[in-house]
Amino acid sequence: MTVLRLGTRGSRLALWQAHWVQRLLASVHRDVRVEIVPIETDGDRRTEAALSTLSGSAFFTKEIEGALLEGSIDLAVHSLKDVATEAPEGLILGAVLERADPRDALVARDGHGLADLGEGARVGTSSLRRKAFLRADHPGLVTRDVRGNVPTRLGILDRGDTDALLLACAGLDRLELGARITSRLDPERFVPAPAQGAVAVQIRADDAAVRSRIAPLEHGPTRRAVDAERTFLNVLEGGCQVPLGAFAQVEGDSMRLVARVASLDGGRGVRGALSGPSDDPDALGRTLARRLIDEGAADILAELRPS
């Protein structure tokens, strides 16, 4: 029996994802036992800080990546949205699993969609992307910072401290809280974060044994989609957390990438879409990024950076 130690955050969603990988590995390898090792990250500890200042860098992954590099775990399971596009030296994404619903979810107390919320209604989110798109498309609404994991945020809504929340559909669906969603937002307009809804298994680049064990978990279309989205992010980001969405869908031999960048106040933005062959997602991501840079995306993002 081979024992593989799987590192994960301890949140309910992270543990759900870890148990999913454990179950999948048990179903393809009778001789493998997966032991789950919860690891607390900076992002879990620093509940006082606005999430927007944390996510996108390594705040939800650094301690887990450290455990992987030092060998105290053999694989790590992450929400791919939280994994930086520049991989730490020595680590690779050994498998990308089939994506759940990639869209953003509105959970409103009254009504259904964003258009039903009255003037001045408070919408809780700490994501720069969600705030910027909301300000651009629904300037009558008020954004309000909320932090904490999914159940904590729902508690804030239920107590009446906000009128609505924006969350990822994937997290709610996986925790069987999908019934709380009042609207699944159109990904053409409210473009999801790169890799939203996708789970990745990270391993040591030189660990051929674990690499071959997890290979059957790979979902090709999801890998190609997130590669295009993360390449787009990588070209535009320059190491800073930005209000940017990118969402790709594979259909047979071709794929389509839609992306949107907005200023924080929602006053300026660019959006575009591009189709190409599905066997070169990086080219698609790079080409669309360059096109949106020509249309002003880099200038919009430059305003966000401390000079």
Ligand SMILES: NCc1[nH]cc(CCC(=O)O)c1CC(=O)O
């Ligand atoms: N940064 C937090 C985070 N990371 C992954 C998810 C949800 C699951 C996913 O997008 O895969 C969330 C919460 C949210 O955005 O609602």
